[in-house]
Amino acid sequence: MRAWTIRGGSQGEREAIALDQGLVIAGWKEVGNLSACKSLDDVGALVKETYPDAAPGTLTSWKHQLWRFLTMDIGDLVVMPRKFQQIVAIGQLTGPYEYRADQPPGSRHVRTANWRVRDLDRAAIKGDLRDSMGAYLTISELTRREAVQRVTTLVEEGHDPGYTGAVEPPTDPDALETDVAEAGTRQLTARDLIGLWGWSRRTPGVTEMVDQELAVRNLTVEPHFNSVRLDDLVTVSSVSDESEATDEGPEPEPTLSSQSSSGDSFKKTPADQDLGWRIGTLPFARNVTTITIDGELGLAYSHMVESDFSQLPVVDRNGRARGVVTWQSIARAKLTGRGDTVAEVTDRNAPTAREHEELFSRIQDLRRHGFLVIVDADHVVTGVLTASDIADQLKLRIEPFTLLEEVELRLRRALSRFNRADLPARTKNILENNKQITLGEYRHVFQDSDLWKQLNWPFDQQNFLDRLDVVKKFRDSVAHWDVDAPEAESSAVETTRQLLRLLQLVA
Structure with a gap:
């Protein structure tokens, strides 16, 4: 068949x-x-x-x-x-x-x-x-x-x-x-x-x-x-x-x-x-726990307390979004003398979003509510994006840039220890024209045996150069803020950290 x-x-x-x-x-x-x-x-x-x-x-x-x-x-x-x-x-x-x-x-x-x-x-x-x-x-x-x-x-x-x-x-x-x-x-x-x-x-x-x-x-x-x-x-x-x-x-x-x-x-x-960036590219929670609109209120409480949820999407029998239960919506219902069923404590104005939407167009909703319920074309709940997810993603995207910035700063400091006359001709030309030394250019300096001896660093030269090559390639790949966060190259991020640790000892 x-x-x-x-x-x-x-x-x-x-x-x-x-x-x-x-x-x-x-x-x-x-x-x-x-x-x-x-x-x-x-x-x-x-x-x-x-x-x-x-x-x-x-x-x-x-x-x-x-x-x-x-x-x-x-x-x-x-x-x-x-x-x-x-x-x-x-x-x-x-x-x-x-x-x-x-x-x-x-x-x-x-x-x-x-x-x-x-x-x-x-x-x-x-x-x-x-x-x-x-x-x-x-x-x-x-x-x-x-x-x-x-x-x-x-x-x-x-x-x-x-x-x-x-x-x-x-x-x-x-x-x-x-x-x-x-x-x-x-x-x-x-x-x-x-x-x-x-x-x-x-x-x-x-x-x-x-x-x-x-x-x-x-x-x-x-x-x-x-x-x-x-x-x-x-x-x-x-x-x-x-x-x-x-x-x-x-x-x-x-x-x-x-x-x-x-x-x-x-x-x-x-x-x-x-x-631009889309909501769907972010690693938010996708195997999300939900409660049906006619479900047991006690079950909703259990889910929220046991898993430390701030919000619990409410759905119909086919998974379509009908609202959300939050501690605030529970409190509001209780203050008005209601709150005995899931339906009564449901906030039906909870913000929903589709994965294809631009991330920054929904930032205000995230700030106001602390979350977005993610739904598909049929309004079926597929996940929850929280302000904490955005903070984690911001760290993932910014940390590689801070690591690379410090690596370049310390390499520049190491370069200043040499007499300019001893540097490779191409490096001197760059400096004389007041241009920025790139990570690729530093390799030409540190592969010079005489210059490496002058540094008197307690590292293996080839191992250092290999790490520098990886970091240089990684720097090129994250020169722009792409759709994919740098954790897609986690090994390169770790190599950058390792190189930085070495430089922090000597420069």
């Missing part, structure tokens, strides 16, 4: 027909009968004949989607996200491909299905599976992270058991493109995505380069790899939204005009992405 996502039209126009008549419908109203197509190339020829002016990337996407529709097996699961609603329908294919020429355009490519669940709350689906269902494609396959078993459990039990295993990345950018073409989507971590092009940190230059590479391949990524932690999952798919022919012609609808079913007004193209 396999599992597929099949959308009901750019405006959900096919959803009612599909559910009422027990069908899944592919759209592509201009394309004729596909019954004679025996291969992907056959479908491609028919699509190209129908849309001679369409871009090659668009034709490739459409032929793969229609071939998926033709080759799905009876018994496969199909998921139809409902447009502008926070629910999905899940069915099971019961019949082969049919072309119904007597039906209205856009409803002719069909397969029969038994819709076993018609209104499953999207919030019942874990975020990673929900993201893979949210691809900008009409037809895509749900392949990795035990998707089939999880969709089956959603049908039978109404909840998603989730998946905690690793995700093996593609071997290179071409493999990523192939995976998206074949399945419609490909999930991988942000770290693995930039790693396909040989990078480990998300500097502004790396972000721009990867965005450009994705655009050349007609790929998009949600959420943007710059707005999540390095080890969080992102979903890569074709850049087209509702990738089928529209009433206006063969070109897919522009991404910016597509309103998402999860409530976002617009989706951004890579070129629109702000390169």
Whole structure:
């Protein structure tokens, strides 16, 4: 058994027909009968004949989607996200491909299905599976992270058991493109995505380069790899939204005009992405303890006292945020003669935020409340960001700069012990032109055997130079405040500390 996502039209126009008549419908109203197509190339020829002016990337996407529709097996699961609603329908294919020429355009490519669940709350689906269902494609396959078993459990039990295993990345950018073409989507971590092009940190230059590479391949990524932690999952798919022919012609609808079913007004193209810091890049608490709105108040007290929580998110049965319990909200309720239930002590005006939001736009809320409840597109609680998290992050980002500053200060002090005439010519030239000596330049000084002997330092010269090389490289990598905090290079930070300890003894 396999599992597929099949959308009901750019405006959900096919959803009612599909559910009422027990069908899944592919759209592509201009394309004729596909019954004679025996291969992907056959479908491609028919699509190209129908849309001679369409871009090659668009034709490739459409032929793969229609071939998926033709080759799905009876018994496969199909998921139809409902447009502008926070629910999905899940069915099971019961019949082969049919072309119904007597039906209205856009409803002719069909397969029969038994819709076993018609209104499953999207919030019942874990975020990673929900993201893979949210691809900008009409037809895509749900392949990795035990998707089939999880969709089956959603049908039978109404909840998603989730998946905690690793995700093996593609071997290179071409493999990523192939995976998206074949399945419609490909999930991988942000770290693995930039790693396909040989990078480990998300500097502004790396972000721009990867965005450009994705655009050349007609790929998009949600959420943007710059707005999540390095080890969080992102979903890569074709850049087209509702990738089928529209009433206006063969070109897919522009991404910016597509309103998402999860409530976002617009989706951004890579070129629109702000390169600033996002909430999602911070290491806040993500396995967060919550209490349901109809839960036991005593349980809320226990969680807060035992774990020393200042706040406890309140959710509905599917994990959607309904407010927060704080010691202040408990006190306010008690002072007004209430406070016997979770609902009565809940502060329903608690601040919430999405991971893609700019960090500094929410600093005032953090100062005022001391926390932000982090929610996803369906308002499901995914974490809590506290003022303490910001303080810890500030230390991580500032400490490397203070270490490097003191290292350079002490190296400069050591340099002043030499007669300028004894220094290497390039170093003298820099000093004579009143320019700053760089960490790389200090190596030329300390590798000179005569100068090293003058210092009379009780260190091994080569070991010192090796440390200096690591610190120099680290200094170059943190010259800008990148998305990723310097703890991503913890070994380099430790080497910097070690070099500083040595210099503190002698300079």
